[in-house]
Amino acid sequence: MREFIVALERAGELRVVENADWDLEIGTIAEINYEREGSALLFDSIKGYPKGYRILTNGMGRLKRALLALDLPLDLSVDEALEAYEQKISSYRPVPPIEVKDGPIFENVYTGDKIDLWKFPTPRWHEADGGRYLGTGCVVIMRDPDSGEINLGTYRVMVQDRAVANLYISPPHTGSIIRKKYWEKGKNCPVAVSFGHDPVLFLGAAPYLGQKRGIPKYDLIGHVRGQPVEVLREEVTGLPVPAASEIVIAGEMLPPEKDARPEGPFGEWTGYYASGTRREPVIQVKALYHRNDPIIQGEPPVKHYRAPAHFAIPTQVKDLRANIRKAGVEDVLDVWPLAVPGVTVVQIRQRYPGHAMRAALAASGEYLGRFVVVVDEDINPRDPDEVLWAIGTRCDPETSMTILKGCQASALDPRIPPEQKKRGDLTSCRAIINACKPYEWIKEFPPTNVASPELRRKVSEKWKHLFAAPGNGGQ
Numbered sequence: 001m002r003e004f005i006v007a008l009e010r011a012g013e014l015r016v017v018e019n020a021d022w023d024l025e026i027g028t029i030a031e032i033n034y035e036r037e038g039s040a041l042l043f044d045s046i047k048g049y050p051k052g053y054r055i056l057t058n059g060m061g062r063l064k065r066a067l068l069a070l071d072l073p074l075d076l077s078v079d080e081a082l083e084a085y086e087q088k089i090s091s092y093r094p095v096p097p098i099e100v101k102d103g104p105i106f107e108n109v110y111t112g113d114k115i116d117l118w119k120f121p122t123p124r125w126h127e128a129d130g131g132r133y134l135g136t137g138c139v140v141i142m143r144d145p146d147s148g149e150i151n152l153g154t155y156r157v158m159v160q161d162r163a164v165a166n167l168y169i170s171p172p173h174t175g176s177i178i179r180k181k182y183w184e185k186g187k188n189c190p191v192a193v194s195f196g197h198d199p200v201l202f203l204g205a206a207p208y209l210g211q212k213r214g215i216p217k218y219d220l221i222g223h224v225r226g227q228p229v230e231v232l233r234e235e236v237t238g239l240p241v242p243a244a245s246e247i248v249i250a251g252e253m254l255p256p257e258k259d260a261r262p263e264g265p266f267g268e269w270t271g272y273y274a275s276g277t278r279r280e281p282v283i284q285v286k287a288l289y290h291r292n293d294p295i296i297q298g299e300p301p302v303k304h305y306r307a308p309a310h311f312a313i314p315t316q317v318k319d320l321r322a323n324i325r326k327a328g329v330e331d332v333l334d335v336w337p338l339a340v341p342g343v344t345v346v347q348i349r350q351r352y353p354g355h356a357m358r359a360a361l362a363a364s365g366e367y368l369g370r371f372v373v374v375v376d377e378d379i380n381p382r383d384p385d386e387v388l389w390a391i392g393t394r395c396d397p398e399t400s401m402t403i404l405k406g407c408q409a410s411a412l413d414p415r416i417p418p419e420q421k422k423r424g425d426l427t428s429c430r431a432i433i434n435a436c437k438p439y440e441w442i443k444e445f446p447p448t449n450v451a452s453p454e455l456r457r458k459v460s461e462k463w464k465h466l467f468a469a470p471g472n473g474g475q
Contacts, residue, residue, distance in 0.1 A: 027125035052293030095222030103243025137299030196246025327362035
């Protein structure tokens with residue numbers, strides 16, 4: 001993380017903010033800064049805490065900083081960045097972690113009564129949050145008791161007491177499955193959590209680097225970094241933790257019937273307080289480690305539409321495209337998350353009856369997806385105005401819309417009725433909107449009243465002085 005912060009500063013992408021209050025002020029500054037497409041912010045001299053105890057926010061929320069995190073050229077466009085990212089992931093070769101005996105995380109070690117989670121300037125990010133969340137950009141480390149596989153996940157962590165913290169994991173996620181395996185065996189679940197690290201560790205845990213089963217997360221992160229992750233064998237849990245992390249806690253989760261405490265609400269990445277307050281399992285912290293002058297990686301969720309605030313490259317496009325390719329769908333020109341979460345647009349060149357539906361079904365598995373819209377090649381899937389125009393003029397509500405029921409959702413889905421959540425039914429419906437010209441009579445469909453590409457090029461060249469950008473000769 002410290003190397004990344006230096007790189008941000010050298011690239012002119014970092015501002016230091018001093019004397020902000022951990023109680024709502026840091027969260028609100030981060031929110032407004034994101035909306036205004038501002039720099040990464042490093043908060044220091046936080047109210048009530050020593051200078052040097054810092055929080056980094058919006059570290060990868062804009063394209064240039066996301067490229068910096070992946071060590072890619074900083075002048076790439078979004079499409080070029082996606083292509084470079086896909087090449088990097090598709091060329092995957094495992095780079096396993098290296099176990100070392102010592103590291104910066106051991107600069108401060110606390111056990112027993114000396115553990116104090118309140119020593120860090122943990123923010124209350126949003127006004128209606130039920131507590132202070134140390135873990136938003138964290139990496140949760142667990143071991144599957146059956147396979148021995150190490151899992152890295154990003155789940156929210158709310159501080160309860162000096163040595164107790166809630167760990168909320170939505171039921172479909174791997175971390176939830178792992179801890180249940182321990183509990184079913186009558187065991188407590190060992191867990192370690194890192195709260196500041198190389199940004200690629202967060203990308204792998206979140207997971208912005210994909211969710212392929214069977215690929216060890218540390219190995220994938222090492223491949224993306226171009227060098228192995230150095231890890232230490234944490235004594236309490238035996239789990240491999242990053243040697244250069246800023247803060248690490250280690251302990252165990254008891255079954256919820258033995259220890260669970262009120263957690264939430266929390267303003268989540270969907271833009272809503274969708275999960276309320278419930279009794280959730282906690283980590284009984286047995287060891288606390290941190291570097292001198294530790295830095296928290298803050299990734300507070302904010303209301304957003306086009307892309308997640310945490311990473312500006314829409315890497316989910318890769319998985320969507322891969323699913324469509326696996327389904328063998330022809331002539332898919334583009335796939336784009338028009339709203340995150342909830343709206344995916346697929347652009348195709350129609351070849352046969354049912355082509356649009358086939359493409360939509362292949363793209364309908366997006367996590368917390370709500371709508372899949374299929375458009376023709378003349379519609380820009382990244383332009384909401386064009387997509388809405390296609391829906392308004394090419395979609396017949398009676399014949400061009402399909403509802404899929406019983407699709408996997410999440411407790412964070414704001415649209416699932418409360419009574420349905422209470423009975424554990426975390427499913428929802430998805431809609432397919434065919435906003436393409438009807439293939440059966442596509443040749444008779446009224447032509448669009450827009451100049452042909454050839455004519456537009458010809459006129460634009462002849463009158464280029466008229467279309468010059470202001471300040472460059474335009475009148």
